[in-house]
């Protein structure tokens with residue numbers, strides 16, 4: 001009998017994590033897959049554009065939840081997802097990453113006694129002011145299968161009392177997508193070079209509430225970026241949340257070498273990342289991608305749930321210390337950059353390892 005697996009995605013970073021798992025499971029003829037998009041991200045350039053590039057199928061259901069406060073968004077996802085699970089009765093639901101869609105879907109399933117697998121389990125920033133940290137801790141407590149990207153994830157889960165037999169160290173699925181699409185991204189970059197015609201540049205992304213919601217903080221960060229851009233142009237694809245805040249501040253940065261552009265598709269962003277002199281970011285996934293690509297990463301956060309990118313990779317956690325940011329950029333431009341290595345199991349095969357575990361688990365269940 002076929003095993004029914006239902007995947008839930010909602011926000012931009014989920015899409016590149018689900019794609020390799022779905023592809024690996026599609027190669028198993030004992031598996032039937034359903035794909036649900038909660039609609040947490042709904043702008044075409046935050047969602048739709050990724051589906052085609054990543055080879056994701058049209059969702060079987062789009063719950064169309066959209067934006068809202070954390071309580072409203074999470075509750076809305078739960079309310080709309082529950083009947084889908086009740087109607088489809090999957091054998092396993094796979095949730096991804098740490099966004100509100102992840103915890104909302106996991107909670108629905110656990111109350112309906114439907115097993116849940118969490119892809120990208122065990123990451124911890126130990127900063128409970130981050131909504132994502134709450135989502136991670138809670139999802140991991142109720143999941144039945146926990147797929148970790150690195151050994152620190154296993155250690156965190158064991159410390160929190162998760163049973164060892166539920167934990168599977170499979171590697172990093174985000175890197176699967178990167179490995180798969182890097183050749184295509186590089187090819188496309190050559191033909192689109194004229195769009196971003198800088199021989200050298202830094203790449204910037206900022207969207208965390210801690211950096212962009214408070215206008216004084218955002219102003220301080222933008223002023224540092226303005227200074228840095230006098231040494232090297234900066235390309236800054238702007239998340240909708242950040243865009244709203246920059247508009248409130250009246251900051252279009254036209255009088256600087258900080259080039260604000262709309263959010264980019266996966267291939268363009270990957271190509272820009274791989275050719276960048278450095279990346280300044282507060283994203284989780286980008287800390288990992290730069291480590292794989294061996295591009296210096298300066299993280300504007302006080303902590304990271306991905307410490308392996310610091311201990312092994314090219315990442316430096318800067319916080320909001322703009323003097324430090326300027327100094328680290330100066331060092332990179334002087335050729336004194338931090339060297340890094342690719343962590344174990346970040347090899348493009350994590351999706352395949354997840355599929356193996358899922359199928360064996362299905363046989364035993």
Ligand code: UD1
Nearest residue numbers: 011012013040041042043046067068099100131132240241
């Ligand atoms: C969410 C995730 C975050 C992830 C990020 C990636 C949570 C708690 N946060 O943050 O972990 O790093 O996605 O992008 O789940 N908006 C649009 N169009 C969209 C989506 C959002 O305009 O398609 C705007 C809305 O004003 C919305 C705001 O962005 O209120 C924030 O969106 P939301 O989904 O709440 O969280 P993100 O900041 O995107």
